[in-house]
Amino acid sequence: MGRTAVLFRSRYGASKQYALMLGRKLNAEVVENEGLTPQLLSSFDTLILVGGVYSGKIAGIELFAKYRNDFSDKSLFVFAVGISPDSPENTELLRKHNLRGALEAVPLFYGRGSFDESVLSFIDRNVVTLARKAAAKAKPEKRSPLEKAFVEPEKKIQWVDESYLEPLCKLLDSNSW
Numbered sequence: 406m407g408r409t410a411v412l413f414r415s416r417y418g419a420s421k422q423y424a425l426m427l428g429r430k431l432n433a434e435v436v437e438n439e440g441l442t443p444q445l446l447s448s449f450d451t452l453i454l455v456g457g458v459y460s461g462k463i464a465g466i467e468l469f470a471k472y473r474n475d476f477s478d479k480s481l482f483v484f485a486v487g488i489s490p491d492s493p494e495n496t497e498l499l500r501k502h503n504l505r506g507a508l509e510a511v512p513l514f515y516g517r518g519s520f521d522e523s524v525l526s527f528i529d530r531n532v533v534t535l536a537r538k539a540a541a542k543a544k545p546e547k548r549s550p551l552e553k554a555f556v557e558p559e560k561k562i563q564w565v566d567e568s569y570l571e572p573l574c575k576l577l578d579s580n581s582w
């Protein structure tokens with residue numbers, strides 16, 4: 406695996422929590438990914454992005470996309486954090502929206518984060534209100550898991566759990582990527 410950096414991008418803390426857990430498990434450096442350059446990352450062999458999902462986009466993915474060529478000698482992994490329940494369909498959708506072209510082969514993992522409406526920024530509150538209005542128009546049985554999460558919120562607002570990291574850690578342990 407070589408020297409490993411866990412890069413994270415988090416608005417409300419769940420992705421940061423996962424990044425710190427992962428850093429401890431792998432004995433890796435944990436860094437916020439904003440402003441990072443290939444030069445700063447040149448001493449690492451493995452880069453793992455842990456990013457929150459906002460309106461379908463994994464935060465921080467643009468760094469991997471922009472510098473894909475500079476990172477061609479590195480192993481890349483992505484761990485996305487959202488509130489949709491974990492399912493193959495959800496992961497597939499995230500892959501379609503975020504890991505296209507040169508990033509197609511990057512392994513993608515998922516963990517549920519948190520959703521506390523009382524702490525949302527003004528802009529995010531508006532985005533969620535709009536998404537909720539749109540989702541409310543869909544027939545309940547036709548709602549996607551994310552639409553359900555917005556329209557029929559669970560009482561629980563915190564799903565962060567170390568067990569979500571297991572599939573990624575298993576793959577890293579196996580040395581078979």
Ligand SMILES: Cc1cc2nc3c(=O)[nH]c(=O)nc-3n(C[C@H](O)[C@H](O)[C@H](O)COP(=O)(O)O)c2cc1C
Pocket residue numbers: 414415416417418419420421456457458459460461462486487488489517518519520521525529530532533551
């Ligand atoms: C404006 C907004 C849009 C969101 N869009 C999605 C989404 O498309 N899919 C999803 O699963 N979760 C979505 N969420 C939930 C976040 O992914 C969840 O709160 C996650 O914990 C964010 O990571 P963070 O805590 O590190 O900021 C959204 C949340 C907000 C505030």
